[in-house]
Amino acid sequence: xxxxxxxxxxxxxTVIAHGVKVEGDLSSQGGVVIEGEVVGTLQCAGxxxxxxxxxxxxxxxxxxxVISGAVDGNMTVIKRLELKSTAKITGDITAEVISVDNGAIxxxxxxxxxxxxxxxxxxxxxKKEARSSGTTGFEV
Amino acid sequence: xxxxxxxxxxxxxxxxRYERDLARMxxxxxxxxxxxxVARLAMFRQSREIVxxxxxxxxxxxxxxxxxxxxxQAISFLPDLDVTVGYIPLGxxxxxxxxxxxxxxxxxxxxxxxxxVEVLDVGKCDQQYFFTEMVIPSTTAQLEVEGAYRVHPxxxxxxxxxxxxxxxENGKVCANPKDGxxxxxxQTAPGEKKKKNFxxxxxxxxxxxxxxxxxxxxxxxxxVFLDGRPVRGQVFEISIVPKKLHMIMGxxxxx
Numbered sequence: 001x002x003x004x005x006x007x008x009x010x011x012x013x014t015v016i017a018h019g020v021k022v023e024g025d026l027s028s029q030g031g032v033v034i035e036g037e038v039v040g041t042l043q044c045a046g047x048x049x050x051x052x053x054x055x056x057x058x059x060x061x062x063x064x065x066v067i068s069g070a071v072d073g074n075m076t077v078i079k080r081l082e083l084k085s086t087a088k089i090t091g092d093i094t095a096e097v098i099s100v101d102n103g104a105i106x107x108x109x110x111x112x113x114x115x116x117x118x119x120x121x122x123x124x125x126x127k128k129e130a131r132s133s134g135t136t137g138f139e140v
Numbered sequence: 141x142x143x144x145x146x147x148x149x150x151x152x153x154x155x156x157r158y159e160r161d162l163a164r165m166x167x168x169x170x171x172x173x174x175x176x177x178v179a180r181l182a183m184f185r186q187s188r189e190i191v192x193x194x195x196x197x198x199x200x201x202x203x204x205x206x207x208x209x210x211x212x213q214a215i216s217f218l219p220d221l222d223v224t225v226g227y228i229p230l231g232x233x234x235x236x237x238x239x240x241x242x243x244x245x246x247x248x249x250x251x252x253x254x255x256x257v258e259v260l261d262v263g264k265c266d267q268q269y270f271f272t273e274m275v276i277p278s279t280t281a282q283l284e285v286e287g288a289y290r291v292h293p294x295x296x297x298x299x300x301x302x303x304x305x306x307x308x309e310n311g312k313v314c315a316n317p318k319d320g321x322x323x324x325x326x327q328t329a330p331g332e333k334k335k336k337n338f339x340x341x342x343x344x345x346x347x348x349x350x351x352x353x354x355x356x357x358x359x360x361x362x363x364v365f366l367d368g369r370p371v372r373g374q375v376f377e378i379s380i381v382p383k384k385l386h387m388i389m390g391x392x393x394x395x
Contacts, residue, residue: 017347019328024289040289
């Protein structure tokens with residue numbers, strides 16, 4: 001697969017609706033709304049919104065994020081990360097600020113409060129067997 | 141006769157019911173000093189040859205007289221010629237005319253004489269141009285975006301690649317032909333869960349992606365429509381060609 005290129009959505013959001021699947025390196029200079037499926041990597045220079053029906057199997061790098069669906073991958077959020085009650089995260093989270101609603105499920109390590117830079121890309125997802133043997137994973 | 145102007149008449153305008161309109165239009169053009177060569181649009185290749193020859197002969201303005209189909213057919217090759225394109229719509233459908241702010245009938249002559257020229261992007265699919273959109277009605281074909289990722293409907297869906305939208309929503313056209321980008325819209329049938337959840341209420345039923353170039357990939361031959369013209373194939377290279385089409389538009393243009 002060729003290297004990542006930017007999707008040019010400065011104001012208009014990129015929308016991936018229900019019933020649509022993306023495979024590869026999705027990158028946007030604006031906001032992104034995901035309601036369908038994504039496999040690969042996801043970079044968003046604006047607000048990333050993941051709907052309750054969405055299924056994401058990708059490492060994520062975003063400026064801000066509101067997650068209501070399932071994410072299987074590591075997440076790096078430069079500013080605020082909001083996990084809604086239906087969110088299910090399997091992977092490590094790095095964010096400056098986090099808000100977690102009752103019922104949200106997180107399985108992985110969290111690093112919150114430190115300044116996160118745009119160049120700080122999420123680490124490659126470790127194999128599931130290795131992650132389950134970790135000591136810092138927890139559920140909320 | 142003004143040698144900088146050429147008029148391409150669609151076949152249907154020779155019908156008796158357009159006789160009067162055509163006569164009035166020709167009189168009005170002569171009055172304004174912008175009458176020119178007249179050619180008739182027939183077979184695609186013939187049309188291309190006629191217009192290319194006229195352009196080589198010094199014609200700077202090619203005016204299409206007919207309807208949206210006339211414009212759609214000619215737009216597939218006109219952007220490659222060094223001409224400004226005008227349009228006099230005489231019969232339906234006139235959706236393009238509405239987008240361009242050109243009134244139907246003899247009133248279009250005034251718009252033509254006003255010569256308000258805008259430079260617009262055009263879409264390109266393989267070797268053919270399209271002005272509004274490329275549509276794949278029902279498919280599981282994949283859209284590869286800028287070589288980075290592939291997107292496709294999980295079950296059947298309709299894919300439209302827009303340069304400018306035929307649809308006008310809330311007074312605004314849904315894709316901008318001056319932004320140097322194409323907009324992919326994928327429509328899929330909403331699932332049962334989706335019908336009930338709040339996302340559906342927000343109207344998020346369409347996938348929307350902006351891009352500059354990509355490919356449509358299908359595992360079997362499919363039919364796509366470029367401005368309504370059917371084209372068959374399995375792989376289609378698509379791209380935006382910015383600022384390619386010089387078009388005479390009306391004051392009430394929507395793009």
